[in-house]
Amino acid sequence: MYKAEIITVGDEILIGQIVDTNSAWIAVNLNIAGIKTGRITSISDNGNEIKDALRQAEKRADIILITGGLGPTSDDITKKTLAEYFGSAKMIVHQPTLDFIRDRFARRGMELSELNRRQAEAPECSVVIPNRNGTAPGLWFEKDRKIFVAMPGVPDEMMKMFPDVINMLKNKILLPQIVHRTMMTFGIPESVLAETIEDWEKSLPANISLAYLPNIETGVKLRLSTVDSGNAHEVIEKLFDRLFPVLGNSIYGYEPDSLESVTGKLLLQKNATLATAESCTGGKTAHRITSVPGSSAYFRGGIVAYSNEIKTDLLGVRPEDIEKYGAVSETVAAQMAKCARKKLNADYAISITGIAGPDGGSAEKPVGLCWFGIATPCGVKTFSQRFVMDRLGNIAAASSVSLNGLRTELCDNTEN
Amino acid sequence: MYKAEIITVGDEILIGQIVDTNSAWIAVNLNIAGIKTGRITSISDNGNEIKDALRQAEKRADIILITGGLGPTSDDITKKTLAEYFGSAKMIVHQPTLDFIRDRFARRGMELSELNRRQAEAPECSVVIPNRNGTAPGLWFEKDRKIFVAMPGVPDEMMKMFPDVINMLKNKILLPQIVHRTMMTFGIPESVLAETIEDWEKSLPANISLAYLPNIETGVKLRLSTVDSGNAHEVIEKLFDRLFPVLGNSIYGYEPDSLESVTGKLLLQKNATLATAESCTGGKTAHRITSVPGSSAYFRGGIVAYSNEIKTDLLGVRPEDIEKYGAVSETVAAQMAKCARKKLNADYAISITGIAGPDGGSAEKPVGLCWFGIATPCGVKTFSQRFVMDRLGNIAAASSVSLNGLRTELCDNTEN
Numbered sequence: 001m002y003k004a005e006i007i008t009v010g011d012e013i014l015i016g017q018i019v020d021t022n023s024a025w026i027a028v029n030l031n032i033a034g035i036k037t038g039r040i041t042s043i044s045d046n047g048n049e050i051k052d053a054l055r056q057a058e059k060r061a062d063i064i065l066i067t068g069g070l071g072p073t074s075d076d077i078t079k080k081t082l083a084e085y086f087g088s089a090k091m092i093v094h095q096p097t098l099d100f101i102r103d104r105f106a107r108r109g110m111e112l113s114e115l116n117r118r119q120a121e122a123p124e125c126s127v128v129i130p131n132r133n134g135t136a137p138g139l140w141f142e143k144d145r146k147i148f149v150a151m152p153g154v155p156d157e158m159m160k161m162f163p164d165v166i167n168m169l170k171n172k173i174l175l176p177q178i179v180h181r182t183m184m185t186f187g188i189p190e191s192v193l194a195e196t197i198e199d200w201e202k203s204l205p206a207n208i209s210l211a212y213l214p215n216i217e218t219g220v221k222l223r224l225s226t227v228d229s230g231n232a233h234e235v236i237e238k239l240f241d242r243l244f245p246v247l248g249n250s251i252y253g254y255e256p257d258s259l260e261s262v263t264g265k266l267l268l269q270k271n272a273t274l275a276t277a278e279s280c281t282g283g284k285t286a287h288r289i290t291s292v293p294g295s296s297a298y299f300r301g302g303i304v305a306y307s308n309e310i311k312t313d314l315l316g317v318r319p320e321d322i323e324k325y326g327a328v329s330e331t332v333a334a335q336m337a338k339c340a341r342k343k344l345n346a347d348y349a350i351s352i353t354g355i356a357g358p359d360g361g362s363a364e365k366p367v368g369l370c371w372f373g374i375a376t377p378c379g380v381k382t383f384s385q386r387f388v389m390d391r392l393g394n395i396a397a398a399s400s401v402s403l404n405g406l407r408t409e410l411c412d413n414t415e416n
Numbered sequence: 417m418y419k420a421e422i423i424t425v426g427d428e429i430l431i432g433q434i435v436d437t438n439s440a441w442i443a444v445n446l447n448i449a450g451i452k453t454g455r456i457t458s459i460s461d462n463g464n465e466i467k468d469a470l471r472q473a474e475k476r477a478d479i480i481l482i483t484g485g486l487g488p489t490s491d492d493i494t495k496k497t498l499a500e501y502f503g504s505a506k507m508i509v510h511q512p513t514l515d516f517i518r519d520r521f522a523r524r525g526m527e528l529s530e531l532n533r534r535q536a537e538a539p540e541c542s543v544v545i546p547n548r549n550g551t552a553p554g555l556w557f558e559k560d561r562k563i564f565v566a567m568p569g570v571p572d573e574m575m576k577m578f579p580d581v582i583n584m585l586k587n588k589i590l591l592p593q594i595v596h597r598t599m600m601t602f603g604i605p606e607s608v609l610a611e612t613i614e615d616w617e618k619s620l621p622a623n624i625s626l627a628y629l630p631n632i633e634t635g636v637k638l639r640l641s642t643v644d645s646g647n648a649h650e651v652i653e654k655l656f657d658r659l660f661p662v663l664g665n666s667i668y669g670y671e672p673d674s675l676e677s678v679t680g681k682l683l684l685q686k687n688a689t690l691a692t693a694e695s696c697t698g699g700k701t702a703h704r705i706t707s708v709p710g711s712s713a714y715f716r717g718g719i720v721a722y723s724n725e726i727k728t729d730l731l732g733v734r735p736e737d738i739e740k741y742g743a744v745s746e747t748v749a750a751q752m753a754k755c756a757r758k759k760l761n762a763d764y765a766i767s768i769t770g771i772a773g774p775d776g777g778s779a780e781k782p783v784g785l786c787w788f789g790i791a792t793p794c795g796v797k798t799f800s801q802r803f804v805m806d807r808l809g810n811i812a813a814a815s816s817v818s819l820n821g822l823r824t825e826l827c828d829n830t831e832n
Contacts, residue, residue, distance in 0.1 A: 014453045016444030017627055021435050023458070028432030037430045039465070040458035042439070049455075056472070180431065191488040191531045191551070201490070211427055212489045213434075214570070223433070276699075276720070282706025283692075283699030286720040290698025293774055293807055301726035303719055304692070304702040310717035310760060314730075344726055358709055388520060389549060391709055393572055 001176055001227065004030050005061040006040045007053050009068035009078050010153055013042045022067050022155055033166050034175040035063060045069055047081045054085055058146050063169065068153030070136040072115040078150055079139065083123035086141050091121040094128045097137045104135065129164055133157040140168060147172065177228035181236045182255035185247060186219030186404045193220050197246055204239065216396045218258060249408055259403040260288045266410040267298040275344035276302030277315055277336040279327065279353040280370060285399040300346045305336065315339040328353050328365050334380045337373030349375040350402045357391045370398045374409045381409065418589060420446050421477040422456045423469050425484035425494050426569055429458045438483050438571055449582050450592040451479060461485055463497045470501055474562045479585065484569030486552040488531040494566055495555065499539035502557050507537040510544045513553045520551065545580055549573045556584060563588060593644035597652045598671035601663060602635030602820045609636050613662060620655065632812045634674060665824055675819040676704045682826040683714040691760035692718030693731055693752040695743065696770040696786060701815040716762045721752065731755040744769050744781050750796045753789030765791040766818045772807045786814045790825050797825065
């Protein structure tokens with residue numbers, strides 16, 4: 001398998017002003033093309049740093065992709081440095097690029113500056129890769145059977161140029177196909193999951209690799225990867241199939257499924273509607289549900305009942321129950337869900353009431369304790385869980401648990 | 417100035433499944449502590465790769481920060497590899513960590529597995545850095561006057577641990593005092609802002625650096641940084657003071673202020689309460705308001721009126737106005753805010769109704785168009801804006817604009 005390295009050039013990444021999203025995008029697309037990314041390196045706009053990174057990368061990799069530093073300003077030194085690195089300081093004007101830039105400026109009614117004219121120059125030993133979205137063209141170099149590609153750092157320009165780079169690579173080398181598939185699980189902590197599927201993991205063929213990807217909102221993802229020798233999709237599918245008897249309903253789909261998209265699909269299948277009643281999660285659950293395009297087809301709306309008066313006056317929870325059991329209680333969670341279902345005229349409703357923190361806890365009801373309600377056409381179910389993260393972590397986890405509670409309810413319901 | 421390198425370990429970064437946001441965050445915070453990040457390297461979960469990256473980094477840098485691969489599963493090999501690298505394969509149980517993990521599991525009513533128990537082990541030659549947000553502790557190594565710190569890859573856990581790392585570094589080495597202060601602005605696009613404050617920027621002393629940090633949710637932040645020679649705080653303060661006559665109410669505070677925290681403070685000052693009525697933002701605004709600890713003191717609650725029936729039945733918007741003007745209209749935005757203020761018995765209410773996308777637009781009302789309402793004790797104000805991002809971007813931007821609308825209303829109101 002061909003190995004690539006990505007080098008991103010730019011001080012703005014090293015001071016943390018910009019998050020390097022280019023590398024992940026390039027890695028995904030190299031991977032799809034059957035090229036493994038061995039390393040990603042971010043360095044400053046400095047000639048020696050760039051040369052040092054190139055020297056090291058070419059020792060390890062077959063293909064070196066560089067982004068950034070191709071612009072017109074004084075801190076953009078990648079092109080000049082590459083010319084020096086490949087021993088061809090001579091720059092030649094690339095006429096199609098010059099014409100393109102001149103036309104681009106003319107359409108905006110602007111004159112071409114000397115700085116912009118220089119954008120059309122390329123080192124004599126390079127092949128120019130057109131940039132249809134900007135003025136800095138990409139550059140392709142070959143040396144000792146290694147390929148070097150420099151692309152602009154502006155994400156949009158790089159992304160538009162990348163298919164051309166892949167095509168040029170395909171003309172040079174024979175690329176394998178890599179297959180990935182990621183199973184989504186929720187409700188089992190990573191370490192418990194690892195023990196639960198230990199036998200399965202040990203039985204995986206040597207050419208199939210497994211990764212655990214835990215996340216507060218999505219749960220633990222399980223990713224299988226392999227080089228495709230013709231039937232990789234089927235092989236991976238069968239391996240994942242063997243997890244269903246072990247993990248059951250903890251599996252909720254495959255990437256890019258999310259708890260909110262999966263519950264949405266289940267609601268659509270049932271032609272059913274949903275409402276929310278949130279206290280401690282303060283709208284996070286409704287926000288996640290409505291992050292799914294098309295959610296207006298099943299989501300009626302929600303009430304963020306942050307004060308007890310809203311719980312009683314707007315939702316209809318009995319004040320004497322709040323008095324007796326407290327706002328964070330099974331009784332109030334159940335009523336919130338039932339009332340939301342009725343008030344918002346929905347088939348299903350979920351409720352969350354808890355203590356997000358950092359303050360507000362007691363010995364009996366500690367910070368992180370949440371009660372959940374799931375109201376269905378057949379009644380209401382309740383459960384509680386305690387979270388031990390910070391405020392935002394507790395809110396995110398609680399919203400996931402409520403969505404997962406609804407999901408399992410919708411699944412059980414479907415199976416009956 | 418001390419030089420650091422960041423090494424992120426994890427196949428998920430190299431296949432592009434995860435964008436490495438940790439490195440940018442660490443780089444910013446190293447920078448604040450007066451440490452320069454020289455290089456960021458992402459490598460796979462592979463012992464030889466890790467060792468090779470360590471060998472190269474320690475040639476160039478004084479401090480090497482590693483994230484990722486400290487978890488309990490078989491692909492997490494950073495701890496084992498570090499032990500080998502520093503020639504001390506012997507692992508010792510760190511009792512406080514074991515107690516912490518056991519307690520964490522006990523509170524969830526779970527037994528400690530062997531895998532979790534192993535999380536509490538650390539190489540004999542390392543110093544353990546507590547992880548208050550997870551089970552994998554950080555590790556600190558020293559070798560040939562170089563410092564190596566391994567932290568978990570889960571952003572939340574790493575971020576919570578980082579202040580301890582900085583304190584440990586300060587105990588070891590003398591760091592220059594870098595002073596940063598970040599002014600928060602909202603409502604002026606970066607390029608317009610840059611033109612507006614061009615004279616001010618040109619007048620900045622040579623030893624003070626300025627960074628523009630644009631963000632959908634926070635607006636454009638302006639960061640001034642300098643090495644402290646005794647009075648940097650005052651110097652920076654005076655420089656920022658000169659921006660108030662230029663930018664006026666577009667300035668809403670200094671980091672860590674957010675639109676939601678600033679509006680919260682203004683409401684507390686007025687002893688006033690707030691309610692929300694959201695359509696297209698689907699609960700995002702309520703979520704942001706309730707992300708602020710203590711927000712229950714002023715936030716009564718909100719209604720996510722995702723369907724027209726909820727707008728009419730629960731909020732009380734006139735159905736004939738929805739019929740006549742459409743749900744995305746000035747009239748409906750005004751009524752939503754007024755009704756929310758009344759129904760939720762609050763002093764102020766904000767409303768948002770719009771088309772988040774990707775579908776649902778028309779020639780007259782394109783995707784991204786939003787109408788906003790701000791209801792106050794003195795009446796209701798409305799305004800509209802169009803956003804041109806994707807669904808989540810439009811939702812985030814619209815919630816910011818509504819919070820900023822409330823903020824300017826509260827400020828104007830205070831000044832009168």
